[in-house]
Amino acid sequence: MSYQNQPQQPPQQPPPGWGQPPMQPPGWGQPPMPPRKNNAGKIVGFSCLGIVGAFVLLAILGSLVSSGGDTTAKSGGKTAVASEKPTKAAEKAEKAEKEEAAEKPKKADPKPKPEPAAAGPVKVSAKKATFTPGVLHDGGKYTSVSITIANNGDKPINVNPLYFSITDTNGTKHTAELAKDERQIDTVDLAPGENITGVVTGEGEFTAKYVTYTDGLFGDPVRGNVS
Incomplete structure (x- = not known):
C-alpha cells in the first residue's frame, strides 16, 4: 500500500505543559535542614564537673584545717603537760619535805645551863x-x-x-x-x-x-x- 499520494498533515502540537517537569510543591525538593546542635548537655556536664570540683576542694580544705587543728591541739596538750610537770614535781618535793619534817623527832629544848x-x-x-x-x-x-x-x-x-x-x-x-x-x-x-x-x-x-x-x-x- 502506497502512502505517497496521501497529503501530508501538519505536525501536531503537544499539549501545553507536556515535556516540562512536573511542578513540585514548594520546599519539596530542598535538602532537609541539619538539626541544630543541642548545647544543654554540655552545660549540664560542665555544671556537674564544677560541683564535683567544688566538693573536692572543700574536702581538701577541710582535711588541712582538721590536721592543723589536731597539730595545734597536740602542741597545746604537750605545752600543758610540760607546764604541769614542774608544778607536780614541786608539789611532790614539798610533800616529801613535809613528811620528812614530820618524821624527824622534835628537838627537846635544851636545859638552861648554869x-x-x-x-x-x-x-x-x-x-x-x-x-x-x-x-x-x-x-x-x-x-x-x-x-x-x-x-x-x-x-x-x-x-x-x-x-x-x-x-x-x-x-x-x-x-x-x-x-x-x-x-x-x-x-x-x-x-x-x-x-x-x-x-x-x-x-x-x-x-x-x-x-x-x-x-x-x-x-x-x-x-x-x-x-
Whole structure:
C-alpha cells in the first residue's frame, strides 16, 4: 500500500505543559535542614564537673584545717603537760619535805645551863683528882674532883662541901659525900679576893664533866668544867 499520494498533515502540537517537569510543591525538593546542635548537655556536664570540683576542694580544705587543728591541739596538750610537770614535781618535793619534817623527832629544848664561872663574882675551877680514902671511908668506890673557888665579888661567900655537886659525862648528878676523901674542901667564909682549894667526892666510879657550886639554898649556881 502506497502512502505517497496521501497529503501530508501538519505536525501536531503537544499539549501545553507536556515535556516540562512536573511542578513540585514548594520546599519539596530542598535538602532537609541539619538539626541544630543541642548545647544543654554540655552545660549540664560542665555544671556537674564544677560541683564535683567544688566538693573536692572543700574536702581538701577541710582535711588541712582538721590536721592543723589536731597539730595545734597536740602542741597545746604537750605545752600543758610540760607546764604541769614542774608544778607536780614541786608539789611532790614539798610533800616529801613535809613528811620528812614530820618524821624527824622534835628537838627537846635544851636545859638552861648554869652561869659560867667567869660571868659572876664567884669563879669555880675543877680538875680530875685521885681518890684518897679518909677516916670515914667504908671501902666503897668513889670519885674525887679537885676544886678551886675564888671570890671575885665585893661580898663574902660561904663555902661548904654540901654546896657542891658533880655531873658525869652521862648527865648523872652526884651529890658530895662527906669525909670520904681526906682532902675534902673546908667549910669557910671567903672574903672578897680570897680563894680556897679542896676535894669534892661523889659515890661510884664515873667520869666527871663539871662541878656546880650554889651559895646556900637560894644562891645562883656557878659551874666549872672538869679538865
